[in-house]
Amino acid sequence: MSKKKIILTGDRPTGPLHIGHYVGSLRRRVELQNSGEFDKIFIMIADAQALTDNYDNPDKVRENIIEVALDYLACGLDPKKTTIFIQSQIAELCELSFYYMNLVTVSRLQRNPTVKTEIQMRNFETSIPVGFFTYPISQAADITAFKATVVPVGEDQKPMLEQTNEIVRRFNGIYGETLVEPQILLPDNAACLRLPGTDGKAKMSKSLGNCIYLSDSAEDVQKKVMSMFTDPDHLRVQDPGKIEGNTVFTYLDAFSKPEHFEKYLPEYPNLDELKAHYQRGGLGDVKVKRFLNSVMQETLEPIRQRRAELEKDIPAIYKMLKEGSDVARAAANETLEEVKAAMKINYFEDEELIKRQSEKFAK
Ligand code: TRP
Numbered sequence: 001m002s003k004k005k006i007i008l009t010g011d012r013p014t015g016p017l018h019i020g021h022y023v024g025s026l027r028r029r030v031e032l033q034n035s036g037e038f039d040k041i042f043i044m045i046a047d048a049q050a051l052t053d054n055y056d057n058p059d060k061v062r063e064n065i066i067e068v069a070l071d072y073l074a075c076g077l078d079p080k081k082t083t084i085f086i087q088s089q090i091a092e093l094c095e096l097s098f099y100y101m102n103l104v105t106v107s108r109l110q111r112n113p114t115v116k117t118e119i120q121m122r123n124f125e126t127s128i129p130v131g132f133f134t135y136p137i138s139q140a141a142d143i144t145a146f147k148a149t150v151v152p153v154g155e156d157q158k159p160m161l162e163q164t165n166e167i168v169r170r171f172n173g174i175y176g177e178t179l180v181e182p183q184i185l186l187p188d189n190a191a192c193l194r195l196p197g198t199d200g201k202a203k204m205s206k207s208l209g210n211c212i213y214l215s216d217s218a219e220d221v222q223k224k225v226m227s228m229f230t231d232p233d234h235l236r237v238q239d240p241g242k243i244e245g246n247t248v249f250t251y252l253d254a255f256s257k258p259e260h261f262e263k264y265l266p267e268y269p270n271l272d273e274l275k276a277h278y279q280r281g282g283l284g285d286v287k288v289k290r291f292l293n294s295v296m297q298e299t300l301e302p303i304r305q306r307r308a309e310l311e312k313d314i315p316a317i318y319k320m321l322k323e324g325s326d327v328a329r330a331a332a333n334e335t336l337e338e339v340k341a342a343m344k345i346n347y348f349e350d351e352e353l354i355k356r357q358s359e360k361f362a363k
Contacts, residue, residue, distance in 0.1 A: 002356055004039040004040065004147070004149070005031060005037060005038045005149055005150065006038065006039055006040045006041070006042070006146055006147055006148050006149050006150070006180075007029070007037050007038050007040070007041040007042065007148060007149075007150050007151070007152065008041075008042040008043075008044065008142065008143050008146045008148035008151060008178065008182075009025060009029065009042075009043060009044070009151050009152050009153055009193070010044030010045060010046045010047060010142065011041060011044075011045065011068055012046045012047075012049055012050040012060055013045050013046070013047055013050055013064035013065045013067070013068045014050050014054060014060060014061065014064060014206070014207045015064055015067070015213075016064070016067040016068070016071060016214065016215050017068060017071040017072075017214050018204050018211040018212055018213045018214065019195065019204075019211075019212045019213075019255075019296075019300075020154075020195040020203070020204040020211070021071075021214075021271050022075065022214060023152075023187065023189075023191070023195055023254045023255070024154040024187055024192055024193070024194075024195065025152050025153055025154055025187070026071075026072070026075050026077075027033060027075070027105070028185070028187065029041075029043065029077065029082075029152055030076040030077060032150075032152065033076075033077060033078065033081050033082050034076075034081075038150075039180040040083070040146070040331075041081065041083065042080040042082070042083045042085065042146045042328060042331070043072060043077060043082055043083070043085075044084075044085055044086070044087050044142060044328070045068050045069065045085070045086045045087060045321075046084045046142070047061050047062075047065060047086055047087050047088045048053055048087045048088045048093070048094075048138070049087065049135055049138060049139065049142075050064075051088075051131075052129065052131045052132040052135045052138075052178055053118070053122055053129075053132050055129065055131070055277070055326055057068075060104050065086060065321070066314065066317060066318070067069065067215070069084065069085045069320070069321055070215070070307050070310050070311065070317065071214050071215065071222055071307070072084055072213075073306070073307075073310050073317070073320075074214065074303045074304070074306040074307035074308075074310060075214065075303055079320045079323075079324060083324045083327045083331075084320065084321060084324040085321065085324040085325040085327070085328035085329075086321055086324075086325050087142065089322075089325040089328075089329065090145070090325065090329050090332050091329075092145060092329065092332035092333050092335070092336045093138065093141045093332060094138075094141075095140035095336055096144065096145055096332075096335070096339060097134070097137050097138040097140075097141040099339060099343060100137050100140055100167050101134065101137055103167050103170040103171060103174075104134075104137055104163070104166075104167060107168075109133055109136060109137075110165070110196075112136050112159045112160075112163060113159050114136075114156055114157070114158075114159045114160065115132075115133065115135075115136060115159075115230050118132075119132075136159070136160050136163045136164075137163075137167070137201075139160045139163075139164065140160075140163060140164040140167045140168075142299070143161075143164050143182050144164065144167070144168060144179045144182075144297075144335065145179065145331070145332040145335050145336070146328070146331055146332065146335070147179070147180045147335060148180070148182045148205045149180060149182055149183060149184065149315070150182065150183055150185050151182045151183070151184055152185040153184060153185070153186070154186075154187075154193070154194070154196055155186055155193045156194075157184070158184060158186075161183075161184040164181075164182060165181050165182070167179075168180065168181045168182075169181070169341075171342075174344055175339075175342035176342050178338050178339060178342040186225075189253065189254065190253070191250045191251070191253035191254040192254050195250070195251070195254055196247055196250055196334055197210025197211060197247075198210045198211070198212060198224050198225075198227070198228045198229065198247060199228075199229050199247075200229030200245065200247045202226075212224050212225075212296070214300065214303055214304075214307070215304070215307060216300070216330060217304075218297055218300075218301070218304070220316075221293070221296055221297065221300060222293050222297070225248075225251075225289055225292050225293040225296055226286075226289050226290075226293065228245065228247050228248050228251075228289060228292075229246075229247045229248075230246050230248050230285045230288075230289075231245075231246050231285075233310060234278075234285060236282050237281075237282060237283065237284040238282055239281050240279055240280060240281040241279060241281065241283070241285075242279070243275050243278065243279060248288050248289055248292050249275060249278070249288070250287070250324045251296070252271055252274075252291075252292055252294055252295065253271070255296060255299055256271055256291075256295050258270060260267075260291075260294070260295045260298065261274075263294075264291055264294040264295070265291045274288070274291075289291075
């Protein structure tokens with residue numbers, strides 16, 4: 001079995017990507033890409049998965065493919081090093097899913113915590129679309145089709161990776177060593193694991209209107225930072241303030257680097273000292289927010305500039321996606337052939353079978 005190091009991950013194209021995507025996975029992907037340590041990297045725009053709960057809104061998915069692709073490239077994903085592709089264009093993934101369905105029980109899917117919360121969030125309760133219910137199986141197909149060894153994702157995807165590994169073990173146990181068990185790669189910093197919305201709510205979500213998008217203008221980012229949720233009891237500058245649950249400090253945990261202090265806030269040597277002063281009292285929210293704004297602008301400005309350049313040639317982006325999809329299809333097809341052989345549904349390639357059957361009927 002090959003010992004190649006292969007990455008696969010992806011995002012649902014239901015909107016432009018926000019900074020939660022960035023610190024949760026996107027920034028890491030670019031580092032991994034540039035580390036040169038991986039034999040292959042596949043990044044997938046998961047439109048088919050997006051349709052499992054947006055089947056009645058195909059335009060939303062269609063319109064956002066390009067947004068996600070632009071965000072990827074603007075962040076530094078490089079099609080020369082990374083295959084970027086569109087899930088629905090790889091029919092092999094559906095075929096794999098269909099065979100994996102035999103290896104998963106309904107009760108196992110019902111126990112998947114991510115699916116459980118999503119069902120509640122979408123008020124599906126008693127009328128869950130089968131496609132949505134089974135998307136963890138399709139996600140296992142996405143991952144195994146490329147023999148991914150590493151899957152960089154956010155914490156909410158943990159149950160999907162567990163489910164994938166169960167499918168791999170079951171498949172290999174029944175049909176022989178064919179599929180590869182992937183490892184999840186989570187952000188190493190707690191703030192990046194689950195970046196809250198600007199309102200302090202647990203998760204950034206388009207419907208809550210609490211996201212900062214990678215494609216937001218400098219003015220919008222500033223507005224969002226300056227109106228961010230902090231410590232509601234920190235009323236006067238001299239009052240002691242709380243760090244826990246204070247979104248501005250969570251964002252600083254996720255984004256600030258030592259050089260930002262030198263550049264924008266030289267009176268503090270590092271984030272710990274800034275936090276300590278806030279907790280003691282005597283440090284106002286506005287000052288911390290202004291600093292965060294400088295940090296955010298410095299991080300997002302190069303992305304914004306690259307995006308503006310890329311937006312000038314949209315046909316080139318679609319061409320890149322088409323070429324990436326062709327490369328991905330060939331890779332997935334190789335795995336599918338192995339899967340079909342293992343499952344003994346490769347009739348026409350099996351000369352042994354044809355010979356044996358001939359002999360049987362000749363008797
Ligand atoms: N579930 C992921 C999300 O919601 C998208 C996704 C689909 C994915 N297939 C995947 C992520 C395979 C990693 C691996 O963003």
